[in-house]
Amino acid sequence: MDSTLTQKAEQSTESGRQEATRRTETSPASDPRSPVMLFSADEPLAMDSGARLGPFQIAYQTAGTLNAQRSNAVLICHALTGDQHFAHRHPVTGKPGWWETLVGPGKPVDTDRYFVVCSNVIGSCMGSTGPASLNPETGRPYGLDFPLVTIRDMVRAQAMLLDKLGIPDLFLCIGGSMGGMQVLQWASLFPERVFSAMPIATGARHSAQNIAFHEVGRQAIMADPAWEEGRYLEAGTRPAKGLGVARMGAHITYLSEPALHRKFGRRLQNRAAPTFSFNADFQIESYLRHQGLSFVERFDANAYLYLTRAMDYFDLAEDHGGVLANAFRGSKTRFCVMSFTSDWLFPTADSRAIVHALNAVAAPVAFVEVESDKGHDAFLLDEPAMFSAARGFIDAAARARGL
Amino acid sequence: MTDSFTDAASGAPWEAAEALPRGEGTARIDHIVVLGLVPPGARVLDIGCGDGSLLALLRDRRGVDGRGIELSREGVNACLARGLPVIQGDADTDLANYPDDAFDVVVLSQTIQATRNPRIVLEHLLRIGRQVIISFPNFGHWRVRAELAFRGRMPVTEIMPETWYETPNIHHCTIRDFVGLCRIVGARIEKATALDARGRPMRFSMPWWFWNLIGAQGVFLLRRGGRG
Numbered sequence: 001m002d003s004t005l006t007q008k009a010e011q012s013t014e015s016g017r018q019e020a021t022r023r024t025e026t027s028p029a030s031d032p033r034s035p036v037m038l039f040s041a042d043e044p045l046a047m048d049s050g051a052r053l054g055p056f057q058i059a060y061q062t063a064g065t066l067n068a069q070r071s072n073a074v075l076i077c078h079a080l081t082g083d084q085h086f087a088h089r090h091p092v093t094g095k096p097g098w099w100e101t102l103v104g105p106g107k108p109v110d111t112d113r114y115f116v117v118c119s120n121v122i123g124s125c126m127g128s129t130g131p132a133s134l135n136p137e138t139g140r141p142y143g144l145d146f147p148l149v150t151i152r153d154m155v156r157a158q159a160m161l162l163d164k165l166g167i168p169d170l171f172l173c174i175g176g177s178m179g180g181m182q183v184l185q186w187a188s189l190f191p192e193r194v195f196s197a198m199p200i201a202t203g204a205r206h207s208a209q210n211i212a213f214h215e216v217g218r219q220a221i222m223a224d225p226a227w228e229e230g231r232y233l234e235a236g237t238r239p240a241k242g243l244g245v246a247r248m249g250a251h252i253t254y255l256s257e258p259a260l261h262r263k264f265g266r267r268l269q270n271r272a273a274p275t276f277s278f279n280a281d282f283q284i285e286s287y288l289r290h291q292g293l294s295f296v297e298r299f300d301a302n303a304y305l306y307l308t309r310a311m312d313y314f315d316l317a318e319d320h321g322g323v324l325a326n327a328f329r330g331s332k333t334r335f336c337v338m339s340f341t342s343d344w345l346f347p348t349a350d351s352r353a354i355v356h357a358l359n360a361v362a363a364p365v366a367f368v369e370v371e372s373d374k375g376h377d378a379f380l381l382d383e384p385a386m387f388s389a390a391r392g393f394i395d396a397a398a399r400a401r402g403l
Numbered sequence: 404m405t406d407s408f409t410d411a412a413s414g415a416p417w418e419a420a421e422a423l424p425r426g427e428g429t430a431r432i433d434h435i436v437v438l439g440l441v442p443p444g445a446r447v448l449d450i451g452c453g454d455g456s457l458l459a460l461l462r463d464r465r466g467v468d469g470r471g472i473e474l475s476r477e478g479v480n481a482c483l484a485r486g487l488p489v490i491q492g493d494a495d496t497d498l499a500n501y502p503d504d505a506f507d508v509v510v511l512s513q514t515i516q517a518t519r520n521p522r523i524v525l526e527h528l529l530r531i532g533r534q535v536i537i538s539f540p541n542f543g544h545w546r547v548r549a550e551l552a553f554r555g556r557m558p559v560t561e562i563m564p565e566t567w568y569e570t571p572n573i574h575h576c577t578i579r580d581f582v583g584l585c586r587i588v589g590a591r592i593e594k595a596t597a598l599d600a601r602g603r604p605m606r607f608s609m610p611w612w613f614w615n616l617i618g619a620q621g622v623f624l625l626r627r628g629g630r631g
Contacts, residue, residue, distance in 0.1 A: 334488065355490055356500040362446070364470070364488040368479050389480050396486025 029300065032059035032120065032127025033091035034084055037161050041136075045122065045157050051147030055136060058161045059127025060119035063087050063103070064111040066167065072403050073167045074109055075158065076118035077175030077182035079380075080307050081247075081299055083126035086118040087111065092298040101382055108391040113403065114171060121182075122157040123149035123307055125300035132233065132300040144230040149306050151178070151314045155185045159193070169193040171401055172394060176200040176379035177346065178307070181314050184354065187335070188316060188327040196334040196397040198390065201343050201379045203350030204324050204357070205315035210345060213253050214308040217246030221301045230302055243301040244292030251291045256342040256375035260284060317357075324357035331358075334400070335365040336393040338379075338386065345376040366393060433512055433538045434460055436596055436604055436622050440536050441465050445507035448472070448532065450494045451514035455482035462487070470506070472497060495519045498527035506532045513562070513620075515539050517571040526588050529627040535590070538622040541597070543577030543615040561600055562619060578614055578621040585625060594624035 037058045039045070044054025061084040066073060076086050076099065083090070087097035087104055103109040103116060120128035123146070131146040138145075162170075173186045173194050180202025187197045206214075221227055224242030228235040252260075264284040268274070271281065280286040320326035335358055339351035348369050358365040368389045372378040379386065434457045441447060443465045449458050452471030455478070461467040471489035473479050482489035490497070494511070495518050509532030511524070516539050518524045528535045540562045541547075550558035557567040565571070576584070578597065585592055597605050597618025605618065614621075 336483065352492075355492075359490075359500060359505070360502050362505060365490065366479070366483055366488045367490040367492070368476065368483070369491050371476065385476065385480075389483050392480055392483030392485075396483065400486060 028091055028127060028298070029125045029130065029132040031091075032084070034059050034061045034088070034127060036060075036127055037164050039160065043160070045153065045160065047147050047153045047156075048150040049147045053122070053129065053147060056122065056129035056157075057127070057133075058119050058122070058129075058157055060084050060117060060161060061086060061088050062115065062117050064113070064115045066115040067403075070166065070168055071171060071401060072114045073162070073170050074114045074116045074172040074174065075162070075170050075186070076103065076109075076116060077154075077158075077173065077179035077186075078118060078121065079175070079177040079179045080250075080311065081295070081304070082179065083124065084118045084120045085126075087116070090298075093294070098380060101380070102387065102390065108387050108394055109172070109174065110394075113398070115167075117162070117165065117167070119158055119161050121149075121154040121178075121307070123154070123303060123310060125303035128157070130300070131230070131302035131306055141231075141233045143233070143302060146302070146306065148313075149310045151181045151185050151310055152189065152319075154310070155182055155189055158182070158186075159190060162193075170195060171403065172196045172198065172397065174198040174200070175202075177202055177376065178311050180346075181311065184316055184327075185314075187331060187333050188320075191328070191331045191333055194333045195401055196336070196394070198336045198338065198393065199351075199354065200338045200386075201340055201346050201351075201376055202354075203346050204317060204327070204354050206311050206313075207350070210253075211312045213250065213345075214312055216249055218305050218308060220245040220249070221305060224301075227301060230305075232301065238296070239301045240293075240296040243296045243299065243304060244289075246304060247295040247299075248288040248292045251288060253345045254375055254377040256344065256373055258342065258373040259375055262373070263287075324353065325360035328358055328363050329361050331361065331363045333363065334393075334397055335363060336389070337365060337367045338389065339367075339369050340372045340374070340376070340378040340383075340386075341369060342373045343376045343378065433598060433602060433620060433622055436598065437461075437510055437512065437536050437538070438464060440534075440594065440622075440624050441467060441508050441510075443467070446470075446505075447508045447510060448501075448506040449510045449512070450498070450528075451512060451517075452482065452487075452489060453478050455485045455487045455489060457510065457512065458482070458487050458489075459485050467508075494524050498524065498531060501527070501531045503530050504533060508532055508534045508536060510536045512536075512538050513540065516574050516576065518574065521574050521576075522584060522588065525584060525590070529588065529590055529625065533626065534593070535625040536622070537581075537625065538598075538620055539576065539581065540572075541578045541615065541618050541621050542575040543579060544600075544619050545616050546600070546619075548616075560619070578618055579611065581621060581623065582611070585623070589627065590625040591628050592623055593626055596622040598622060 039056050041054045044052040086099040105112045120126040123130045125132045131142045135142045173183045175183045180199035183199040187194045221242035224239035226237035227239035267283045269283045269286040274281050316327045317324035337351045339348040355367045370385045445467050447467045447469045449471045452473050458469040472492045479491045509528045515521045547558040597614040598620040600619040
């Protein structure tokens, strides 16, 4: 190669590195505005892919106080694009915590009674190590050099965090969607560390339809030239178009036809008649575009690739000889499984499959199907029927644990 | 099959009924009888468990490990609040998913007449539980017969309070009919009790035809195996 060209390439690599460093230093990936637990190179995370990730870090948030017996800890597992700010103002969007409907003083997950922990999952971009983090070996962001992450990897990392926080076991492990997958994985991998578990709007495996939706999202990101084969942080670009489209598509799957109809119908956006163009004539178009735009402000495109993949790979039965019940054999954990009538991403049948497996091994399991037309996202919204069921289950579990 | 209805029944339900303070078990009239039939510490599945009052009674009085299935969301929520592991579900569709011998006792109170396929439900009960306690309103009760015979109308009684067009009960049977189904599915009747209209066990030793006329409800303790 021509030496000047090489020099140029090196310069551009160098400037890209500086750009990437500058951008990662000012992004939530390295400054999550929450506590961060550091794990050194000699305490790596052993991942399902065979990789050993280290050093790494986990960003987390807590609320409430751990009691003297260390028996009142609750772990909240967040969903695909969630984060650790469950009851704290979001550092990027400024919005209130994403689960303040369910968690807080006097709420079903009562922070006056319980010590609540939520950590950003490994592979995400809100302060825990993920593809947007700097690879200590190269000084550049990992990008696609980051090892593939599984739900079990996320759970192992959370267990390492709890070890460092001095929490021997969980009074309650709770989460929806991808968070529910983690709850199931927790109960299967560390049954003795989970007193009660609430997997909500989730499944023991990702369905073919759900994998299909995720693949469309990933292809949208990777088709964006600004994605730069995953090296956009160094290139100083951002695959905002691709990530936005991915989010728009995914967002539809989180809602339901009745909810869309009620909220938007066929109403036009700030106009009396169609414009005979491809502008966002309809309110639903405008809404989806807004969802896409606001999402790219707070989320890393590569992290989206990794986390969707982690969900796709999740199949708890497959990990146990094809029999889901084997994942819970001997479990003493109290389960409360919950689904929503209008959730077509994780329909009630998925929850029933979990319940049947738990029944088969005589695990104590309750199951509630909440009537809601709000689709998959109902678990994040104001659903009084969900709150009353959750309160009943959690209060009874607390009595059984002597809390 | 014995000729007298109470020959097959022991005194246990009666004793239990007398041991309980008044007011307990007022929610459902056959709970106290069921309590007398369940051994302490048993694993119990209550199908159609409503607000969980029977399961709570069994847990508190007999120390049973109780599970429930309930169709209504309100019922499931009430059970959750009592700390009972109850599944929102349906006897017609969900029993197939339980393994053989999963429970010591399976209870089906006042529900079999509301199932779509009572025979299959009963077969599942006998498969899932080592013992089955089943209660149902007796359509052979004299008041039912009188309604039909003299007024020519479908009966509306204390334990069958809905009109024909509102009732969930689609498969009514008499005590005699039920004994016949037990024969068909090979269920052994270990104990049988008839309750009067107020839910009190009837103590007299009488032949079947009498109970089929006088009993407002039948309560049976079954086990799979031998016929009759």
